Amino acid sequence: MQIPQPYLLFLGDVTDPLSVKTARGILQWRPEICVGQLRLTPDTVSLDLADLPLEDAYAKGARTLVLGTANSGGYIPQSWLATLERALDIGFNLASGMHQRLGDNPTLAQKARTNNCKLFDVRHFDGDLDVGNGKPREGKRLLTVGTDCSVGKMYTSLALEKEMNHQGLNTQFCATGQTGIFIAGKGIAVDAVVADFISGATEAISPSFEEHDWDVIEGQGSLLNPSFAGVSLGLLHGAQPDAMVLCHEVGRQHIRHLPHMPMPDLASVMEANLAAARLTNPDAQFVGICLNTSALDIEDARAYCEQLASQFPLPVTDPVRFGVSTIAEQLHQF
């Protein structure tokens, strides 16, 4: 699966800034693939991109209309359909992160066939996969792991990709979640594959390679999150990481959505990941810790990073506030 780029970002009639997180992520990490935005109403959230009608965006090179918003039900609103149909008539591909599949709408499916356009439902995976085999493969791999969901694994992965390339390590980001897939233009949502194929999907996302230096694989969930740990373990085994970076949100009181599950301490999470990682890569090791310190003021954040750095000892940073150069520097020695 390769989503044709560049994109026109479709924001529909969404007025809640949090609901355009996906579109904002694409723009933040890949501004060069975002030709413009398409909003249906004046009240729709804006990303401060050029507002472009479909025809103008297509003329400027956009090839996929990306539904970069989330709504609670995951369904495509009726009020969007006329625009999506017109996009297909113009020649756009459509890419969506909604639960409802684009292809389940008969009109969209028909128009895609007629116009020879593709419909990408990145939250689903319909392709064929092999089960994982754990065989060592060529290339060096870094995996971001977390104390929980939504602690900055994608952000950290993309920040590392950028910084490692900046430091002369030829690095590719490997996407395992929907926003990451829009950003990379490819990948597999590993939490959406049939359970038997979690590690196999990860092996497929980052196959044997020799022509660059590192793959940075986006982690998902946490080994100590009882909702999603199976995904995290299959991903870890499939990734066979040489290097891992632990991601954590400072101040989070309990596992997300589960008030009865206290947050594990960082050492336990690292121990669990190291033990499991060694099954497919005996040399797996941690090379750094990335914190979301937004709950702290910047001086306290810096002090806390320093404290943890001496405790573990590893480079510890907040990638948003302080960057990830200290971690990337660890990766030249592999």
Place this chain on the structure above:
Amino acid sequence: MQIPQPYLLFLGDVTDPLSVKTARGILQWRPEICVGQLRLTPDTVSLDLADLPLEDAYAKGARTLVLGTANSGGYIPQSWLATLERALDIGFNLASGMHQRLGDNPTLAQKARTNNCKLFDVRHFDGDLDVGNGKPREGKRLLTVGTDCSVGKMYTSLALEKEMNHQGLNTQFCATGQTGIFIAGKGIAVDAVVADFISGATEAISPSFEEHDWDVIEGQGSLLNPSFAGVSLGLLHGAQPDAMVLCHEVGRQHIRHLPHMPMPDLASVMEANLAAARLTNPDAQFVGICLNTSALDIEDARAYCEQLASQFPLPVTDPVRFGVSTIAEQLHQF
């Protein structure tokens, strides 16, 4: 999902005894729900059940025709279709463990609708699930875990169900794989659910209960099998076992299908399972070890069980040769 019982076991035209493992398992553990067998040719493997035409079996009460065979492609052979169609016309439901879905055959789908019969594809799961939450629930649970796939987890689970009921512990078997689902008439193939829902599926299979003593949950795969460990971990978290039984095949040299992956030792497997289990049940413990000792003569098998029993120390048995009473006896104290 509840598959109407009793069954007529459909053996098609299968001549390889290994390919009727599923049908044989149903007959072994639930002879009372097997009205007879249906074979298409004189050469077809026989389970020494009455050969019954569809009409006779229906008259004797059979309500589901079970496709209890495996073939390499997982596809329903053309030569079976006339019989399957006729079964639907008579009023049978169909249940299949093949990869190809019964409902993907338009004629079968149409006849099922017309005759108000159900098509059960136990290798697939299409229902709605919640993600797991890890909340403690009422009831005591035993989970079988393994050093690998195909080391006797289903056999051990069913042997324990039988023996525990025999010892006065009111026990129910909870199926997580296709043969187990045919046997129980219900269950979810956890390796076939979308990865995000592994632990949630397991929580749904064994919900809170007070009206009996134990659920025995069939395990899948192994935490140390790099192909399927994600399934095993989600299943473990979802099962929240109070008691675990380790299953192992004596003499196996490497992880099944993966010659490069040496078999882990029993202590490592137990340690990995205990560490992971404690996330959702801090009191999880092992209560026994079940070995497939078919590689040893019976005296060596007995001696090996005794040796391990003093090493761990736990009851150690071969459930086929020596039964599981010593393990069931451990379960009265919970």
